[in-house]
Amino acid sequence: MECKSSCVSKDLVGINSPIEALQNHLLLDSIDGVRAIGICGMGGIGKTTLAMVLYDQISHRFSASCFIDDISKIYRLHDGPLDAQKQILLQTLGIEHHQICNRYSLFYRKAFKLEKTISSNYQNLAYEILNYAKGLPLAIKVLGSFLFGRNVTECKSALARLRQIPDKDVMDVLQLSFDGLEETEKEIFLHIACFFNSWSENYVNNILNCCGFYVDIGLRVLIDKSLISINYSEIKMHYLLEELGRKIVQENSSKEQRKWSRLWSKKQLYNVAMESMEKHVEAIVLNDEVDYKERVYWNVEHLSKMSSLRLLIIKYGWNILPCSLSNELRYLEWYRYPFKYLPSSFHANELVQLILNWSNIKQLWKNKKVL
Template sequence: MAASSDLKANYDVFLSFRGTDVRKSFLSHFYTALAQKGIYSYVDSEELRKGDCIKPALMKAIEESCIAIIIFSEDYASSPWCLEEVEKIMECKEQRGLTVFPVFYKVDPREVRTPRKSYRKAMVKHERKFGRDSEKVKRWKKALLDAGSLSGWDLKDNKEIVISRDLVDSALHYADGLPLALVVLGSYLCGRREHEWESALNKLAKSPDKTINDVLKLSYDGLEDCEKEIFLDIACFFKGQSIEYIMEVLNSCDFDTTIGVEVLVEKSLITKEWDSIQMHDLIQLMGMDIVKQECRDDPRRRSRLWLCEDVHDVLSGDMGTNAVKAIVLVLPQAETIYIGPNAFTNMRMLRLLVMINVHNSFQGPICLPNALRWFQWPECSSSVLEFLPGPKKLVKLDLRKSNIQVVMDQFKDFKNLKFLNFSKCPSVVCMPNLDLTPNLEELDLHGCKNLERAHESVAYHAKLRLLNLKGCSNLYHFLDVLQSKNLQVLNLIGCSKLQRFPDIPDKIKGLEELYLRGTSIEELPTSIENLVYLEKLNLIDCKKLANLPPSIYKLSNLERLILSGCSKLKKFPIKEDLCDPHSKMGFPKLVTLRLEGCNLLEGEFLKNHSCFPRLRNLYLSIHNFAKLPTFFPAWH
């Protein structure tokens, strides 16, 4: 037993239990089996279980454990102490990735989740003591629901000694005392029946030269084919990358990524840390070794290539085969290699191609397979990329900072394309016809300084969410009208030759952010009122902007209005200029209004404080105010 005075820095296992139910029966056998294999388990002493609040010593013990095992017994929920423990354990699972296994000792898992029977009686008792609406009791119920929904062991008919002594003993033997192997093997065996345990452990027994890889690979072998593909992609390419990026890439390959990633987390093969996916080094090496074993002596016959030497040998010699599914080469600094026109021709199953800091000494056309779904090659030196005739599966095309020549007809077979990035490509002089890419969601052409006009297909595109034309300094014509219903972000910052913003004939419920900083726009159309869900409007340094339409007061969802540096703007409209000045229009959600350097002559618009009920940040420096309003509203 351990008390607070003899806590160690870390624990392999924290055991949560109701002492009167299991301390002298199941728990003692289980604790002994773990101890015999050098697994350090935290079991508290009864003296610490006083009062209704968990002691700091136990909170620390939970936080410092690799695994928590909750032994749900008949009287478990009657103890506030136990409920505090399970709440803390589930908190650590969510925030720290703590692995949690429930054991249902002579209770049905449904009794814990619902709660029912003894668990219902216990919760009624707690509600009487702490109040029916007690936040504490609500947290306990949620913790029981979450923990009771996990896969675990359902022990009935007094068979727990056989399980704890025999099967657990064998599992610990093959884990060889290594916490990583223990976690992965435990995750694999969790919730399986006895004969499945025996089958898995017999498989390990047949390997006389057992290594940790044998234990880890057992969990991999239990995955579905799609889950194996996801695991190998993460192991070879994406460890440490953002969850959002990984999900986008793998979804483009038609994997059921959401479920697949959750399965890998449950199997303890990967972890989610903040916004990234991480993986233990040994698990990553196992994944890479699985790929290398596909053909140890010939990389062109492997499914994935990521080592510079292997990629160079395969591509420079045009030696690709149908076996290659993915190539990701990310170099720490720019390096030039030779990649010929037919380097990818024979890779008919290639679905993923990412080349970062890879410069090609060959600048001619390169032929790519139609199966390709995700293609990133910034600074690609080839001016022409060709595909075989027929439909293309490409979902993402990222050729930023390249010399690519954009030809309209190239896109006629790209029906699946969702993400297109030609940013900072000096050769881009015209925008693609988006009618040819009906599923496009993001178009990034920022920094294309030779682009002069937007294609009219943008105006009506049904699925476009983001259009980035920032820094297109020669763009003089955008659109006559804007009716793209799903457009959420429009960025025209630095389009210094742009003098007119398009009319908006119908309500657009998608656009939330509009950036017009540094344009030469002289006025906004009255129809700006149709951007009914606009939240951010940035007009900084629009030095030719002389007027704002009164209809701007109809932007009821606007939160930030930035007009700093609009030196020709002499007057901010007042609500009374509206056709119906008695309407309820105004800025009910506006928090920030910046008007520095606008040379306003008066602040009359501030008199009607009902138009600015939530305004918190008001900037009025560098003006020629002849008079200020007689009072300012009571903004806090």
């Protein structure tokens, strides 16, 4: 069946090289037989688009052909394998005309509808949009569609809003990769998204191991699923995936029964205190540098109520005044700890690592302590 797809975009950018690589792997001109090829990567980078363009170019060489762009969706929303089989039969046997027309993870010039250049008034804005999307084709397409026809002021306002409320279509695509993880892998992903993006691999591995995660296996899974990468010994996560992780945590904290499992900002500390939800907090990493005049002094009772806290890292100008620490703590790192002793009520039975650089500590406890 000759492919007569009219929905493949004619203005794709950078498509020729990966298409040529795929054709070389298929060895279409060398031997007979059945061949399969996989295209892997995180949601939105253009896997479906590559497959569709390749199909468009080679399907005419076969007596029958079929293209289904979202088999997982068919399984979820229709009759599972039966519905997929029906589509294959319809396309390959020609029982019914079934033109291939699919949605693309895909860059169209939606925002400006131009082939070459844009006006100087929009030049800086275009750079901001591309910087926000961080090279993700799906994000560029969705943002471009949203911003089309708006003036510079409206575009800037819309982009500022999108940074606060990520576009739902983009997040839905990215979340597919997250939903396929096991629970431990999800926890590692969320820890990296909330706290550890662009941190040293060895440093993060040590923290996560102290917290009881199987980090060697977990990180390998995240790398294989293109949810993170390791560059120059640093853990890197795409900006939009970081937004996804934080969005998941914040959504879990926005219902009637808020959990606030992870905290990474002054505002979140205040929200937890206002709602008296300290008991659900499992991890705090306060890494943002705070101006001397804005140093945070947190009421002693709030930290004392965090009975489930397993990870606590405090850096820079944060000053939290504790009367107790969670006995569930496994990793405690507190730069410039302001006191001479740890709280006497703190029983470090679960503690794996303690780091108190540049602190005022004289000895761990004022009185004798049985460990």
